[in-house]
Amino acid sequence: MPAMSILSATHDLEPILNKTMADIVEARLREFIRNKNYKPGDSLPTEMELAEGLGVSRNVVREALSRLRMLGIIETRKKRGMVITQPDILGSFEKVLDPIMIDETTMRDIFELRLVLEMGLPDLLFPRLTDAHVAELEKIAREEQATDNFRIQNEIAFHGKLYEITGNNTLKRFQSLLLPIFAYVITLEEKPTRGKISHSGLVELLKTGNKEAFRQGMLEHLRPHFDRLEHPAPGETA
Amino acid sequence: MPAMSILSATHDLEPILNKTMADIVEARLREFIRNKNYKPGDSLPTEMELAEGLGVSRNVVREALSRLRMLGIIETRKKRGMVITQPDILGSFEKVLDPIMIDETTMRDIFELRLVLEMGLPDLLFPRLTDAHVAELEKIAREEQATDNFRIQNEIAFHGKLYEITGNNTLKRFQSLLLPIFAYVITLEEKPTRGKISHSGLVELLKTGNKEAFRQGMLEHLRPHFDRLEHPAPGETA
DNA sequence: GCTGTCTTTATGTACTACATATCGCCAAAT
DNA sequence: ATTTGGCGATATGTAGTACATAAAGACAGC
Structure with a gap:
């Protein structure tokens, strides 16, 4: 079994990273916000646009957005879409x-x-x-x-x-x-x-x-x- | 306009709290974990059970769980369900x-x-x-x-x-x-x-x-x- | 010029469907 | 008897549809 040779290495065989789409999208959105140099008050694309742009379902995008929302990085208003906010770092x-x-x-x-x-x-x-x-x-x-x-x-x-x-x-x-x-x-x-x-x-x-x-x-x-x-x-x- | 009388009060008229279901479920799940005195390694009910128990769609539960997962409070494995973990407080x-x-x-x-x-x-x-x-x-x-x-x-x-x-x-x-x-x-x-x-x-x-x-x-x-x-x-x- | 209504639109929620990984069980092989 | 391998059951991961709701913007009426 050639796969065994991997285990014989000194590597500590850390668990394979099982990144879910939501994780990836979260990271991508973060990156997106950074690169676009968004400031508080600026509004993001709609969920559908993000979903299509990233090639994932709206569900996944919503999970990622939900996380950012919890951290206070974004806020969402009903029709206006999502706006960047200043998170409470201690929150x-x-x-x-x-x-x-x-x-x-x-x-x-x-x-x-x-x-x-x-x-x-x-x-x-x-x-x-x-x-x-x-x-x-x-x-x-x-x-x-x-x-x-x-x-x-x-x-x-x-x-x-x-x-x-x-x-x-x-x-x-x-x-x-x-x-x-x-x-x-x-x-x-x-x-x-x-x-x-x-x-x-x-x-x-x-x-x-x-x-x-x-x-x-x-x-x-x-x-x-x-x-x-x-x-x-x-x-x-x- | 009788509504004006409210504004004239000393209340600072803080914005009405627009809690979404995901917010509530997140809080409820936190409470749930606390009260049940879950320890790291213990496993939570399935998403469907939580959804039915809380009377919301699985979607909402997943958004809330996604947040806890990001914070490192829980981890999910494919069939075993979700297990409590010790979050990295600085993460x-x-x-x-x-x-x-x-x-x-x-x-x-x-x-x-x-x-x-x-x-x-x-x-x-x-x-x-x-x-x-x-x-x-x-x-x-x-x-x-x-x-x-x-x-x-x-x-x-x-x-x-x-x-x-x-x-x-x-x-x-x-x-x-x-x-x-x-x-x-x-x-x-x-x-x-x-x-x-x-x-x-x-x-x-x-x-x-x-x-x-x-x-x-x-x-x-x-x-x-x-x-x-x-x-x-x-x-x-x- | 202001006010009220109507349309449009994006989010919030629910539901269905299916892929996929994995746990547990059972049978077969040594 | 212990181990190995396959099989089915199950819970999560992802996609897609549908609809309610709130709010922004347009438009008509005064």
């Missing part, structure tokens, strides 16, 4: 961000990503910080002390406010989307120990205006999480 | 991350996001840094000095390596996906000034083992970009 992200779907490794990766964001945040935070912002943070920190016990909601409110202060809406939404992952990972951890620096402590550091002091405070605040990240870089045998 | 992200589709505000947001990541990176980088890693970075830095002129490719190689060293594959891929946005934003900037600290300088700081010194070096390296972010937090009149 599609949201659709697959469900803890039940994600493997644990990826969830830990995302958790680390959050820690990185948090530690880099001061450089965006300080230039845009106002007295009003500080007051809001103080209020949230006070509520934390009032309830005393570890409230995940308060945690979310405080850190969420930090992102909000940056004025970077994409960043803020990104953080919001990642929240369920954080919550899930935290439930995986045995004892929810708190860092030495509380939210009130962070606010005090903010008020000093010392960015690096604040960053070190944040590091202390997140210390319990960082301490858990002891798995080394995988695949690196150096 | 869908990739599909909408095209500079021609994204408005400039979002692109600037993403650019800032990159800066935040970069500044937070040391806390993930240092615990996992090896001598071999340093050697690789040195090599890249040397190639930069050899070519002398500002090479975007070298920039990508160096910073990409930093992400790679973290061993966080999701983070690394995320950064890779964002690269086209960075490249685009940089082309928007008039003069591509370089920071005071070069890549070689960063490697030297790495070798000292002083995390904070490295972070400050990174800040200097990125200074030209940070200096451009002077638009204040929008909507905040405080």
Whole structure:
């Protein structure tokens, strides 16, 4: 059997790609939109024209268009046809961000990503910080002390406010989307120990205006999480 | 005209939601998968069963399934039906991350996001840094000095390596996906000034083992970009 | 010049039909 | 008895037809 020689190769024999027409049409449409340099508001050919042009049934074209529609790349109005729109880049992200779907490794990766964001945040935070912002943070920190016990909601409110202060809406939404992952990972951890620096402590550091002091405070605040990240870089045998 | 009274209300008269059957079925299927607590490998009912159960045509079900298939939530095999899979969370992200589709505000947001990541990176980088890693970075830095002129490719190689060293594959891929946005934003900037600290300088700081010194070096390296972010937090009149 | 109606047209949905791949079963061969 | 090969059943993939619906554009009426 000459076919056997293929298997004997070092190739990892990945499954043969079973591309369906809808997949191909989707890719072709993407390419089409790119090459034609369509801008938001421009309208595409009709479904029938696309189907005929591509030599497939209208059904297939509709499946492909349905995908683009879900991603927010196009919108369709009844008679006018389909128009190009600006997709919400986080909208599609949201659709697959469900803890039940994600493997644990990826969830830990995302958790680390959050820690990185948090530690880099001061450089965006300080230039845009106002007295009003500080007051809001103080209020949230006070509520934390009032309830005393570890409230995940308060945690979310405080850190969420930090992102909000940056004025970077994409960043803020990104953080919001990642929240369920954080919550899930935290439930995986045995004892929810708190860092030495509380939210009130962070606010005090903010008020000093010392960015690096604040960053070190944040590091202390997140210390319990960082301490858990002891798995080394995988695949690196150096 | 009594209809006018509606407009006079404070409601922002958002466009009537024109949900198509495919949209609804997509949502229902998502819900279905969640509630049934499906795990990867489990198989869904057939298209006909779903269509009959939902009271819609097979066409509509197929459009919805086509979307889930694109996101990698399900896979379909010829006779076995459809099986749940673990989606690649960044795969869908990739599909909408095209500079021609994204408005400039979002692109600037993403650019800032990159800066935040970069500044937070040391806390993930240092615990996992090896001598071999340093050697690789040195090599890249040397190639930069050899070519002398500002090479975007070298920039990508160096910073990409930093992400790679973290061993966080999701983070690394995320950064890779964002690269086209960075490249685009940089082309928007008039003069591509370089920071005071070069890549070689960063490697030297790495070798000292002083995390904070490295972070400050990174800040200097990125200074030209940070200096451009002077638009204040929008909507905040405080 | 504005308003209301009518026609046209493209999408949304349903249904039928058939090709194709594959799973499971059963029989035949070793 | 285990394996191999073929056969039928079945679910997806694709094509095509038909019709409802909404909306854009034209046109007539005031």
